[in-house]
Amino acid sequence: xxxxxxxxxxxxxxxxxxxxxxxxxxxxxxxxxxxxxxxxxxxxxxxxxxxxxxxxxxxxxxxxxxxxxxxxxxxxxxxxxxxxxxxxxxxxxxxxxxxxxxxxxxxxxxxxxxxxxxxxxxxxxxxxxxxxxxxxxxxxxxxxxxxxxxxxxxxxxxxxxxxxxxxxxxxxxxxxxxxxxxxxxxxxxxxxxxxxxxxxxxxxxxxxxxxxxxxxxxxxxxxxxxxxxxxxxxxxxxxxxxxxxxxxxxxxxxxxxxxxxxxxxxxxxxxxxxxxxxxxxxxxxxx
Amino acid sequence: xxxxxxxxxxxxxxxxxxxxxxxxxxxxxxxxxxxxxxxxxxxxxxxxxxxxxxxxxxxxxxxxxxxxxxxxxxxxxxxxxxxxxxxxxxxxxxxxxxxxxxxxxxxxxxxxxxxxxxxxxxxxxxxxxxxxxxxxxxxxxxxxxxxxxxxxxxxxxxxxxxxxxxxxxxxxxxxxxxxxxxxxxxxxxxxxxxxxxxxxxxxxxxxxxxxxxxxxxxxxxxxxxxxxxxxxxxxxxxxxxxxxxxxxxxxxxxxxxxxxxxxxxxxxxxxxxxxxxxxxxxxxxxxxxxxxxxxxxxxxxxxxxxxx
Numbered sequence: 001x002x003x004x005x006x007x008x009x010x011x012x013x014x015x016x017x018x019x020x021x022x023x024x025x026x027x028x029x030x031x032x033x034x035x036x037x038x039x040x041x042x043x044x045x046x047x048x049x050x051x052x053x054x055x056x057x058x059x060x061x062x063x064x065x066x067x068x069x070x071x072x073x074x075x076x077x078x079x080x081x082x083x084x085x086x087x088x089x090x091x092x093x094x095x096x097x098x099x100x101x102x103x104x105x106x107x108x109x110x111x112x113x114x115x116x117x118x119x120x121x122x123x124x125x126x127x128x129x130x131x132x133x134x135x136x137x138x139x140x141x142x143x144x145x146x147x148x149x150x151x152x153x154x155x156x157x158x159x160x161x162x163x164x165x166x167x168x169x170x171x172x173x174x175x176x177x178x179x180x181x182x183x184x185x186x187x188x189x190x191x192x193x194x195x196x197x198x199x200x201x202x203x204x205x206x207x208x209x210x211x212x213x214x215x216x217x218x219x220x221x222x223x224x225x226x227x228x229x230x231x232x233x234x235x236x237x238x239x240x241x242x243x244x245x246x247x248x249x250x251x252x253x254x255x256x257x258x259x260x261x262x263x264x265x266x267x268x269x270x271x272x273x274x275x276x277x278x279x280x281x282x283x284x285x286x287x
Numbered sequence: 288x289x290x291x292x293x294x295x296x297x298x299x300x301x302x303x304x305x306x307x308x309x310x311x312x313x314x315x316x317x318x319x320x321x322x323x324x325x326x327x328x329x330x331x332x333x334x335x336x337x338x339x340x341x342x343x344x345x346x347x348x349x350x351x352x353x354x355x356x357x358x359x360x361x362x363x364x365x366x367x368x369x370x371x372x373x374x375x376x377x378x379x380x381x382x383x384x385x386x387x388x389x390x391x392x393x394x395x396x397x398x399x400x401x402x403x404x405x406x407x408x409x410x411x412x413x414x415x416x417x418x419x420x421x422x423x424x425x426x427x428x429x430x431x432x433x434x435x436x437x438x439x440x441x442x443x444x445x446x447x448x449x450x451x452x453x454x455x456x457x458x459x460x461x462x463x464x465x466x467x468x469x470x471x472x473x474x475x476x477x478x479x480x481x482x483x484x485x486x487x488x489x490x491x492x493x494x495x496x497x498x499x500x501x502x503x504x505x506x507x508x509x510x511x512x513x514x515x516x517x518x519x520x521x522x523x524x525x526x527x528x529x530x531x532x533x534x535x536x537x538x539x540x541x542x543x544x545x546x547x548x549x550x551x552x553x554x555x556x557x558x559x560x561x562x563x564x565x566x567x568x569x570x571x572x573x574x575x576x577x578x579x580x581x582x583x584x585x586x587x588x589x590x591x592x593x594x595x
Contacts, residue, residue: 073350120377128348132372138338139373142345142353149307149327149351169369172338180330 001032001091001104004285010095015060019229026056026228027284029095030257032104033087034280038272040108042116044084046254046267050192051159053226054250055080055088058157058188059096061232067097070124074152077143079128081136082161082190083117089126090114098125134167136160137187141177144185144245155184157235163195166204171216174247178217181243186235187218189247190225192254194265213247225250258283288444288479289317289386291422295429296354297321300328306433307346311336311357313386337366343381344373352380352433358392359385359401359442363408370438375411380436382429388418388442389478389529393564393573401442402559405477406534408440409507415439415460418528418536420481420502421451427458428504435460442478449482451502463501463513469520470497472588473552477503477536480527480557483574486581487527487588494589509539518544518551523591525555525584532558553591557584 003009008024010032017025033048059065063076080089087107094101099113103123106112113123117131127143130136140158147154164170177185189209193200201207213220219239223230234248254268255261258280272280297320300306307328308321322329332339336357343353355362362385363370374381385404392399409416415437419428425443432439456464463475472491476484481502488498499517503510517524526537537556544550559577566576574580578587 129372129376132368134337135341135369135373138341138369139345139348141338142342142347143349144345145330145342146346146349146351149346150349169337169341172333172335173341176332176335176338176342179333 001035001101003028004031004281017060022056022060022228025060026052027287029091031281031284032091034272036087036104036107038277041271042108043269043271046261046265047082047161048085048088049256049261050252050254051085051190052088053228054159054188054190054231055092057228057231059092062235070098074154076154077127077156079136079140079158081130081158082164083130086117093123093125099123133164134169137170137173140185141173141182144182145180147184157186157188159188159190162189162191162200162206165206174216174218177245182245183243185245187247189249190252191249192252194254196268209249218247219244220247220249222249222251225252226256257287288422288425288448289446291425292384292429292443293317295426297324299433300325303352305350305352307351307353309339309343309353309355311339311361313357336361337369340366340369341373344377344379347379347381348377354382354384356384356386358399359388359404360399363401363404367407371411374438375414378413380438382432382439382441384441384443386443387445390570390573391445393568393570397563400564402531404442405506405530406538413437416507417505418442418478419504420476420478421448423450423452423455424458424502424504426455431458431460444479448479451481451485458504461505461508461510463503463510466500466502469499469517471522472496473499473517473521473524474527475501475503475524476527477506478529480529483579483581484527487584490581490585491588503536506536506539509543511543514540514543521552523555523588524552525557525588527557530558531561532556533561555588555591
């Protein structure tokens with residue numbers, strides 16, 4: 001995978017690095033994910049790009065994980081419930097040393113380690129096979145409950161899409177997590193305002209997401225989903241009631257980072273051409 | 288059966304701290320002893336079955352051995368995709384227990400019947416599907432599934448079923464429990480039809496027709512060695528189940544038989560027809576409606592035997 005000129009290699013940026021370095025990480029992860037889409041011919045780039053800064057905040061500021069021991073019982077857990085954004089997770093896990101970066105080159109190809117959407121135990125660091133929406137939060141609630149039962153203090157972060165909140169199982173899990181006081185569980189909603197075929201506030205009555213999560217018993221906050229520092233601050237902020245799970249409504253832009261992709265829902269399905277890939281690199285360096 | 292389940296899971300959970308019991312807001316007081324003896328390991332998940340299965344998968348992925356319990360149609364049809372993706376695709380040891388299965392709750396109406404659950408669930412790769420024949424088999428099946436590390440569906444009745452065994456028989460997953468060796472007829476029963484199978488065999492015996500009876504507590508994996516013997520030894524093999532003749536034990540046997548070079552015995556499938564039970568009635572009325580009573584089954588077997 002090519003890296004952008006004059007930007008830091010994500011693999012060389014340590015945990016808890018300064019935000020300026022993490023901005024560089026995010027640019028390169030975007031570039032890698034776009035290259036993966038181009039080489040494998042896979043869609044969903046808009047959804048990949050909208051969640052990159054959330055993933056960077058989690059993996060470089062929050063999660064206590066060790067690539068040498070990816071199944072450590074007390075590791076923090078991260079579930080990318082919006083499995084169609086898998087390239088964001090794969091590029092991140094490669095950068096954090098969970099598997100060789102060369103795996104990204106074969107992404108989505110026949111018999112590759114990394115499928116278009118994560119398969120069970122497909123790669124170290126992938127906690128859950130996702131792709132069907134509305135599964136990550138119930139399973140994540142199970143992770144959090146398991147931690148309580150086994151007296152382990154790890155945290156679980158689930159990243160969902162706004163369209164995913166159409167699924168009834170999300171709200172079943174929301175009531176369950178609040179009812180069982182799973183305070184070590186956090187949800188970040190990548191609120192990019194689009195789902196596959198329309199505006200997410202128009203397809204169903206989604207708004208107000210913050211009010212909905214608060215009404216379901218969660219500590220609900222809104223944040224700029226492209227401000228890595230702000231996302232990390234919300235994820236670490238102590239809440240008045242430690243038993244309350246936290247929902248972070250992250251306002252994002254679909255296709256973020258590439259002007260000709262931003263807020264254009266065609267990039268839910270389109271795959272970039274070679275020429276577009278060149279333009280992407282220029283835009284990302286300038287962003 | 289449900290009391291046997293509650294008692295047995297309480298016993299097992301005291302020996303195995305990994306066992307966690309999740310309930311879909313049923314079993315009022317049924318699990319009081321479990322709650323007292325295994326604090327922190329019983330969770331009422333509310334009327335939200337899809338979430339309950341996802342939570343169970345999350346527990347199992349972290350080394351626990353969850354058992355999910357609610358009424359059969361709700362813990363199967365309602366959350367089929369969660370069973371498929373969260374449990375089976377990840378191949379984690381979640382035990383799903385559907386109570387009041389088949390026609391046990393006939394009087395509560397079609398919403399509470401489950402005559403398609405075996406057919407649906409046995410298509411899921413590597414899911415063990417079990418339907419014990421009486422309360423003793425419930426205990427034996429539960430012990431067996433909790434000792435293995437695979438996803439399992441356990442389909443049980445309600446309460447007060449006749450007991451066929453006098454103690455817990457050894458139950459090996461994928462093996463028939465043979466009560467009487469195959470004769471001219473072999474009756475293979477799964478779930479709570481076992482007493483009816485015995486009564487049917489007794490009626491045939493009065494007609495001097497030798498009749499074997501086996502309980503098949505495991506529908507998947509199917510005990511093909513036993514089927515081989517029965518189809519070779521008998522003129523008629525009949526399957527009995529509180530389930531549609533499509534997709535259940537009878538369907539499994541028919542699929543197996545069609546793959547054999549020598550088909551052997553004639554197969555009769557006793558089960559529910561391809562229809563909903565719309566009458567108001569109790570379980571015995573539903574049995575009557577679907578011909579699942581010993582007199583009708585024996586008559587159909589005799590008619591089949593008398594045909595050249």
